[in-house]
Amino acid sequence: MFEVELKFQVPEGALPGVRRALMRGRTQRQRLQAHYHDTADRALARAGMALRLRKEGRAWVQTLKAAGTHPLQRLEHNVRVAAGPAGQAPALDVQRHAGSPAGEALLALLREAGDPPLQLRYRSDIRRTRRELRSAGARIELALDEGELAAGERRLPVCELELELLSGGLPALLAVAARWAAQHGLWLDVRSKAERGDRLAEGRERGEPVKSRAPELARSTPPAQASRAMLHAGLQQVLANAAEVAGGDYETEHVHQLRVGLRRLRTALRLFGDVAADVDAGWESRLAEPFRRLGAARDRDALAASLLPQLQADGAPALTLPAQAGDDAAALVREPGFAALLLELLGFVAADAPPPESPGALDKLAAKRLQRLHEQLADDAPHFCDLPDPLRHRARKRVKRLRYGLEFVAPLLRGKALARYLDALGDAQDALGAYNDLVVAHALFERSVAEQPQAWFALGWIAAKRPRVARDCERALKALAKAPRPWKG
Incomplete structure (x- = not known):
């Protein structure tokens, strides 16, 4: 059985309005008390599984959940069980899930781990208000969950709205x-x-920043399906990091990885979006806006870590990087427009792809697109030092686009040649990144000379360094232009 649902966090100020909106239809209220189990080394959590015994009103249900094929889908298997002695929780039995896809995955996981014992890890106590509605021929359940998670003495409040597709089409949900x-x-x-x-049981306040993962592709993968897989991979990175940022308790690396995910989505759309007939041509520009708005704070943090130590080593007076006017990252990813864009992309990657009108084999198509980027960079290489800053920045963006494009189709390319080419590409990316840091830092310090006159030292230091770093960029791009390409054609 598959579960298709979406979940939204309900801010405190929005809760009264959500309650009123739910009450406009026929609602049911229920108390849900769940016990979650795992091995001592968190084998289920690490595999993306969850095993619980939950008291639903007076009944007990044992539920196993595992990852599905896309972010909206979860494998789920439920078994009603009798209460234990004196109405206590029944004993857990993983064999109740035998024969189900999720259950077989769980049993295989436990066998491979040597059948370790399962133990209670944490609990939840939830008051659920549910309502069913119909929209565009679909049945959808809305469930407002209020309560808490508990692990020992630790507590975490829960206030979220779940929307589950009971029947009908995904677009309605x-x-x-x-x-x-x-x-x-x-x-x-x-x-x-x-x-x-x-996380609560582990005493961790936040999840780790999620880095990119390559989509699973083969030469036989139809290009339209490959385009979906690339967007799926990028979207998983965006969704995971956006959730941490929106929660407000995040690190700068979460913002960085969120921006990487947004850039990877844009790269997939620019390089391969045209091979899927149902791609929205406006997605790329809509992704560019949050990417840009999240950039200001990220730029300042990166400069503080890389550029200020160099200035100090060269004898600079005490300097501070002035704050940039930018968006609050948490507020930005909570905006309805950002959520609407993510929902559109989720709908695209979760939908069945239409029959492809393939423009050719995937490896040949990828080679053509990558070769064009390579040639554009090769054209810039001999005279990079003569280019104005906007065109130098364009070269940097092309290098990143080429790198992400290569990573998307890496399984189709020649391994040793790919490694050598990625080394050359990495050198170019590092050099161009160092030059971009100088450009950004110059703009920041130039605005701050009235408040900190010592910023003139930084401006002079940057002016002296820029030509040398530009020559580094030119050398790196020339080396990249000569590097053997890992694609054919």
Whole structure:
């Protein structure tokens, strides 16, 4: 059995409005008390599984959940069980899930780990208000969950709205979700209660920043399907990091990885978006806006870590990087427009691809697109030092686009040649990044000379360094232009 649902966090100020909106239809209220189990080394959590015994009113249900094929889908298997002695929780039995896809995955995982014992890790105590509605021929359940997660003495409040597709088409679920998010200021959260409870049990306040993962592709993969897989991979990185940022307790690396994910989505759309007939041509420009708005704070943090130590080593007086006018990252990813864009992309990667009108084999198509980027960079290489800054920045963006494009189709390329080419590409990216740091730092210090006259030292230091770093960029691009390409054609 598959579960298709979306979850949104409900800010405190939005809760009364969400309650009133739910009460406009027929609702049911229920108390849900769950016990979550795992091995001592968190084998289930690490595999993306959750195993619980939950008291639903007076009944007990044992549930196993595992990852599905896309971010909206979860494998789920439920078994009603009798209460234990004196109405206590029944004993856990993993064999109850034998024969189900999720159950077989769990049993295989436990066998491979040597059948370790399962133990209670954390609990949840939730008051659920549910309502069913119909929209565009679909049946959708809305469930407002209020309560807490508990692990020992630790507590974590829960206030979220889940929307589950009971029957009908996915577009209806996405449309209802977008409407509720916009009307009530809700923000999309891909972290399950199990994931948050596991962190609580571990005493971790936040999840690790999620880095990119390559899509699973083969030469036989139709290009339209490959395009979906690339967007799926990028979207997983964006969703995971956006949830941490929106929660407000995040590190600068979460913002960085969120921007990497956004750039990878844009790269997939620019390089391969045209091979899928149902790609929205406006997605790339809409992704560019949050990428740009998240950049100001990230730029300042990166300069503080890389450039200021160099200035200090060269005898600079005490300097501070002035703050940039930028957006609050958490507020930005909570915006309804950002949620609406993510929902559109989720709908695209979760939908069945239409029959492809393939423009050719995937490896040949990829080679053609990558070769064009390579040639553009090779054209810039001999006279990079003569280019104005906007065209130098364009070269940097092309290098990043080429790198992400290569990573998307890496399984189709020649391994040794790919490694050598990526080394050359990495050298060019580092050099161009160092030059971009100087450009950004110059703009920041130039605005601050009235408040800190010692910024003139930094401006002089940057002016002296820029020509040398530009020559480094030119050398790196020339080496890249000569590097053997890992693609054919």
